[in-house]
Structure formats: C-alpha cells, structure tokens
Amino acid sequence: MTEGSGPSVVVEGIGKSYRLYPDPRARLKELLCFGRKKFHTEKWALRDISFELWPGQALGVIGINGAGKSTLLKILTGTSRQNEGNFRLNGTVSSMLELGAGFHPEFSGKENIYMNAAVQGIPRAQVKERYDEIAAFSELGEFLERPVRTYSSGMAMRLGFAASMLVNPDILILDEVLAVGDAHFQKKCMDKFAEYRSADKTILFVSHSVYHIREICDRAIWIHEGKMVMDGDPIAVTDEYENILLKLQADYAMRREGPEGEMVRGLAAIDAVTLHLGNEAEPRREFQTGDDLCLRFRYVNPEEGEPVFPMIAVLRNDGTLVFASRPERPLVTSTEPQEVVMRAPDLRLLAGEYEVAAYITDKSAAHFIDQRQGAARFKVSHQGLHKGIYLAETSWETPVGSRKDEKGG
DSSP, rough: OOOOOOOOOEEEEEEEEEEEEESHHOOOOOOEEEEEEEEEEEEEEEEEEEEEEEETTTEEEEEETTHHHHHHHHHHHTTSSSSEEEEEEEEEEEEEEETTTTOOTTTTTHHHHHHHHTTTTHHHHHHHHHHHHHHHHHHHGGGGGGGGGOOOOOHHHHHHHHHTHHHHHHOOOOOOOOSSOOOOHHHHHHHHHHHHHHTTOOOEEEEEEEHHHHHHOEEEEETTTEEEEEEHHHHHHHHHHHHHHHHTTTTTEEEEEETOOEEEEEEOOEEEEEEEETOSSSSSSETTTTEEEEEEEEEOOOOSOOEEEEEEEETTSSOOOEEEEESSSSSOEEEEEEEEEEESSSSBSSEEEEEEEEEEEEEEESSSSEEEEEEEEEEEESSSSSSBOOOOOOOOOOTTTTOOOOTTT
C-alpha cells in the first residue's frame, strides 16, 4: 500500500452502547413484551469517535481502565459491532487483543503456531519454512514443545508476537502487548514496530504506558468515558493525560477543611516553568553540556499559614530520574504570580532528551498541592566521547612500576 492510495484506517462517528438490566428477570420481561416496554438503561462505552490513519503512521490510544480503548479495537477487528458510525480498513489486518487469545492451552507452542497460521489461511509449508526464524524471535527454546497452559503471561506474549510475524499485514492492531515481558523482549518488539513503520505499515496501539506511546507513535488520542478528549502529538497528549491523573490521585492531599467542615481545594498553584541559558530573558530548549542552566518557577500562593515548597525533578525521556531539587525556604504568600529561580551552573548532563516535572509540596514533601508532568522539556548536546546521563569528574592514573621502561622496550 502506498501513501497515495488513501488512508489505511477511517473511523467515522463510532459509537457502542450496552444494555444494563437490574436483574435477569428484567431481561426476560423485556423479551416477553416484545420491546414495547424497556427494562434496561443504556450505557455508552464509546461515542462519536472519529479519526484517519495513513500508511506509515502509528497511533497510540491512551486512557484509564474502562475508557473504551479495547472496545474500539474489538470493533475494528470485527469481534464486536458498533451501534452507530462506520469504519473502513484498507489492507490486510493482524491483531493481538488479548494475551493467549486464539491459542489452545493443551497444545504446545509449536502446535499453536501452526494452528494459528492455518486459521489465517497460511500454508503449512510457509510456516515450516519460517519456523526457525519465528522460534528464534520468541526465545522460548524448549518451551515451544510444552503446553501453552504452562506459560507465564510474558511467555504467552512472546508466542503471540512471534506468531504474528507469519502475517505481513498492512495494519497492525495491538492491545497492551508490551504490558508484560522483560525489557529485552520489549526492545525487540519496538524495533519490529519501527521496521513495520518504515515499510509503510499502519499501527494502532493501545497502552497504559506513556513511554511506549511516546516511543512508538507519531500521534496519540486520549479517550475518557467513551469520548475522545484529545488528539495530537504523543508528548502533548500524554503530558495532559498524566497531569489529569496526578490531579485525581492527589485530590485529597490538595484539599483543606473549611470553617464549617466543607472541603475546599488548596490554592497554591504552579503558573509556569521556563528554562534559560544564564540570565537570558528568552526561554530555550537546547543546551550544551557545561552551560549555565537557569530554571524559572512561577507560582501563586494565596494561603496564609500553610508553608509550601517548590520542587522540580529532571527525568530522561525514558522516565529515569536524574535528580530532584527543593529549596529550604517556603514560597511566599501572594495572590499575584511570583517567581523563584533554580540555577545549575556548569550543567553536567550528557547528550539526550530530558523533561522537568514541577511540584508544589507541603513541608514534608509527602503531599503534592500542585504538579505538572512535562512542565518543560529540553535537549542537551555533548561534543565529547562520554556516554550516559551525567558527566562525572574523573581522572586516570598509571601506578608506579606498572609501565615498561621505554628504553628497555
């Protein structure tokens, strides 16, 4: 499929609802009165979902449990029917919606590979020709001769992903396939996804992992309570998603008890976080190892008698925490935006992509009053040969007597 042939996936106003009955008798009553009287309520799992995907694109779908992500994939793969809207898939499709789905637990991994291929119409001779390649990719070794019921969830994922290699689909639909398994095999899968994209394949990928969405996808949508909340750049979408999750999780910590016992939200809040080179006025996103980094933290703090503190954490783009910093003095009380500055002279970070998470905490730092994941992002370049995250000050010495005398050869 070429890019000029049109979109691979077209979804137009997809909606899916379920009937909820208070008890089994209600379902029978509705059946006996031939629908003249309703005994159920409608629950919409999806409503008005629309998007297009083109060859070579990878779309990540993110959202909390029950948001409707898996329902969307089931509709697109034909295992469930929508109540409204329509969709088109242009090209061959391969999907992995559930670990172990389509495998017989009593059959061996090898037998299941052949059986899975037969269901998809792939000749046995073709499977036999590629079996060694598939077995090597799965890294299951002797377990391929054992029943699938003896497999762990990670092993089932390996088998399912390896079996999917038999198909050369135009569209690959995946639901949480990287949620289990070790980092080594996840890296192999991600390399395979990159290979698919370079071959103009289309990927539709559901995951709770913000890291995998950012690494694999060039676009993301966020679904909440069956509706599309946001559609755009994976970093922007996942940042907003994480921020909302963190606000929900910290809701209790962000509350204060009012004079009559009612609960009111704390007012200290982050206004903006910007990064600068030294005393430059304009923010920037690119730095060199050794630069003087200046972080400006703007906030409002109308609450009196509640000492609160700014805190920042710098993380590499894979989520690895590099360092965190917090001043000893609390933020001053003010209803107008104020600013505190953190300086990191002689920046010791090595080449890479980094992000700043910003927080306002109580004195113990155990409770967050406000927080912003991805409050700022920046890139560091380094001209030397050093690798890693941090440029450590090191020296090398040759112990006396350990080197041969130059004259003695």
